Amino acid sequence: MKSYRWIFIVLALLAGIGIGLAYGWIIDPVDFFDLTPDTLRGDYKSDYVLMVAEAYRVERDPGLAARRLGIFGTQSPATIAASGLAYARANGFSDSDIALMQELVTAMQAWSGIQ
Amino acid sequence: MRRIPWDLLLTLLAGLGLGLGYSWVISPARVTDAEPLALRTDFKDHYRSAIAAAYSATGNLPRAQARLSLLGDADPVEALNAQAQRMLGSGQSLEQADQVAALASALEQGITVEFTSTPVVQSVNTVVITATPPLDPSAVPSEITETPQPIETQATINAATPRPTRTPVPTVGAPFTLTGQESVCDPNLPDGLLQVIVFDSRRRQLAGAKIMITWDGGEEEFFTGLKPELGNGYADFIMEPDISYTVQLGAGSDIASGLTTSTCQISGRETFPGGIKLTFQQP
Numbered sequence: 340m341k342s343y344r345w346i347f348i349v350l351a352l353l354a355g356i357g358i359g360l361a362y363g364w365i366i367d368p369v370d371f372f373d374l375t376p377d378t379l380r381g382d383y384k385s386d387y388v389l390m391v392a393e394a395y396r397v398e399r400d401p402g403l404a405a406r407r408l409g410i411f412g413t414q415s416p417a418t419i420a421a422s423g424l425a426y427a428r429a430n431g432f433s434d435s436d437i438a439l440m441q442e443l444v445t446a447m448q449a450w451s452g453i454q
Numbered sequence: 455m456r457r458i459p460w461d462l463l464l465t466l467l468a469g470l471g472l473g474l475g476y477s478w479v480i481s482p483a484r485v486t487d488a489e490p491l492a493l494r495t496d497f498k499d500h501y502r503s504a505i506a507a508a509y510s511a512t513g514n515l516p517r518a519q520a521r522l523s524l525l526g527d528a529d530p531v532e533a534l535n536a537q538a539q540r541m542l543g544s545g546q547s548l549e550q551a552d553q554v555a556a557l558a559s560a561l562e563q564g565i566t567v568e569f570t571s572t573p574v575v576q577s578v579n580t581v582v583i584t585a586t587p588p589l590d591p592s593a594v595p596s597e598i599t600e601t602p603q604p605i606e607t608q609a610t611i612n613a614a615t616p617r618p619t620r621t622p623v624p625t626v627g628a629p630f631t632l633t634g635q636e637s638v639c640d641p642n643l644p645d646g647l648l649q650v651i652v653f654d655s656r657r658r659q660l661a662g663a664k665i666m667i668t669w670d671g672g673e674e675e676f677f678t679g680l681k682p683e684l685g686n687g688y689a690d691f692i693m694e695p696d697i698s699y700t701v702q703l704g705a706g707s708d709i710a711s712g713l714t715t716s717t718c719q720i721s722g723r724e725t726f727p728g729g730i731k732l733t734f735q736q737p
Contacts, residue, residue, distance in 0.1 A: 344461075351462045352469040359473015369482040373494040376501075380487040386521070387504060394507035407507075410500045 377412040381426050384411070388423025389436055392443035401450035404443060417447035491526040498525050499537050506534070506553040515560055522561075534558035535682040542662055542679065551661075555686050559658045630663075632708035634733030639718035646693040646715040647729035651685065652678050652703065655736040659687025663734075667691055669699045695727050703734050 363369075371378075376387070388408065395404040405416040414422075424440040432440075477483070485492075490501055502525065509518040519530075527533040535558045541551035630652065638649065652663040661679025668674075678689040693699055699713040710732050718728035 347459075347462055348465045351465040352472075355466040355469020355471070356473040356476075357469075359470040359475075360477045361473075363474045363477025364483045369478050370492075371482075371485050371488065372492050374485060374488045374492045374497075376493060376497050378485040378488040379490065379493075383488075383490055383524070387501070390504040390508040390521070393511045394504065397511035398507070407500070407504055410497060 375412070376410045382430070384419075385423040385426040385430070385432075388420055388440055388443065389427070389432070391420070392436075392439040395443050395446060396439055401446045405447060405450055408447070415447075415451055417444060417451045420444045420447045490524040493525075499540070501525060502534060502537055503541075503550055503554060506557040507550070509557050509560070510553040515564075518557060519561065531558045531561050532683065534561070535686060538661065538686065539679055539682045555661060556658060558686075629706035629736070630703040630708060630734040631737055632710050632732065633735045634731070635710060636731050637716045637718075637728055638731050639716070639720070639728040641718075641720055641723065641726060643729055644692060645727040645729075646695060648691040648693050648699065648701070648713065649729060649731040650678070650689045650691070650701065651731070651733050652687040652689070653733070653735040657735070659685045660736075661686040663687065663689075663703055665689055665691075665701060665703055667699055667701050669697050693727075693729070701732060707734065 376384070379387070391404050391407045394407070395401070398404075408416040408419045411419045420440065420443045424437065424444050427437050427440055490498070493501060502522070505518050505521045508521075509515065522530045522534075525533070534554050538551045538555040538558065541554065542548070633653075638647070648667075650665055652660045652665075654660045659678070661682075663678045665676050665678065666673065667676070674691070676689050676691060678687045681688055681690070691699075693713065693715050695715050697714065698711075700709060700711040701713060702709045713730055713732075715727035715729070717725050719725045
């Protein structure tokens with residue numbers, strides 16, 4: 340009878356841990372502030388790439404566009420732009436937006452090549 | 455009557471505490487789907503700069519507004535103005551600071567700069583959102599038609615050139631014309647307040663303009679933009695009674711001379727020294 344009791348106690352402990360983890364990770368995870376741009380959701384990242392592409396279309400300054408994309412961290416600007424483009428293609432961005440982003444990707448690939 | 459299994463309940467609570475401690479403190483869930491609202495302040499500045507650059511290129515104000523709303527600023531105009539001042543103060547590109555200030559100005563005035571010859575602005579933002587939509591599709595115009603703006607000359611329509619060209623950023627040293635001079639009798643303002651507001655050729659308030667004020671036996675320089683809450687092109691100076699002042703903005707600009715405090719009287723109050731409001735603009 341005593342050994343059964345210990346099994347119940349261990350099961351209660353495990354259940355408590357499981358409930359706590361589920362609550363802390365899924366139901367009410369920690370709210371974060373002061374985050375870096377690489378943590379942004381995919382659609383926000385893609386929209387940021389679109390902003391850079393819109394500006395690049397007029398400014399024609401690949402260095403400036405690369406610096407703007409550089410806030411996403413260690414990936415190359417061409418890779419960041421390509422990721423944004425891939426998201427845009429997969430999620431139904433308009434053709435003109437995709438064309439702008441494609442232009443930016445091409446420019447960033449060329450810019451990376453001469454760096 | 456059955457006994458309450460306190461030992462099991464306490465063990466369950468202990469496990470719950472351990473689980474919460476691990477998930478909230480030791481190993482919180484990794485953030486992979488953050489919103490711009492949660493970005494660090496300096497990254498929010500980058501985000502605003504990108505929004506302003508995109509607006510400068512496309513003139514799509516509703517889209518810029520939708521994007522700015524993602525940052526959760528209580529007052530986006532004030533946030534943009536303050537950022538423009540920080541950018542100027544830290545020696546960043548004048549052109550990028552101007553883009554940020556221009557967006558603030560456009561938001562204040564509700565200007566939508568149109569580029570009908572540019573295919574970019576005819577696009578519809580179709581970001582597909584799985585959770586909360588960051589951009590309200592209804593807030594983004596599906597098509598923008600040409601609407602001439604009387605005070606925004608950046609929107610030049612050139613049928614032969616498919617892309618809009620940027621209007622050069624005005625230099626601070628370019629000559630200014632005195633376009634307005636009026637006495638101000640406002641008991642809520644400091645006595646003898648000389649207000650100077652400087653506009654560039656696009657009727658946008660110009661920060662960083664040097665103003666020289668001279669009087670018999672003295673002179674001083676001050677700059678616009680140090681009080682962004684009152685406007686990027688705003689500057690002021692307290693005049694002493696019975697002294698005549700002369701104000702000029704750079705060589706070749708108009709000179710406002712004989713500026714003195716006026717005598718004001720509001721009903722039921724004693725007289726007090728009034729101020730003057732000068733408006734300068736680049737032609």
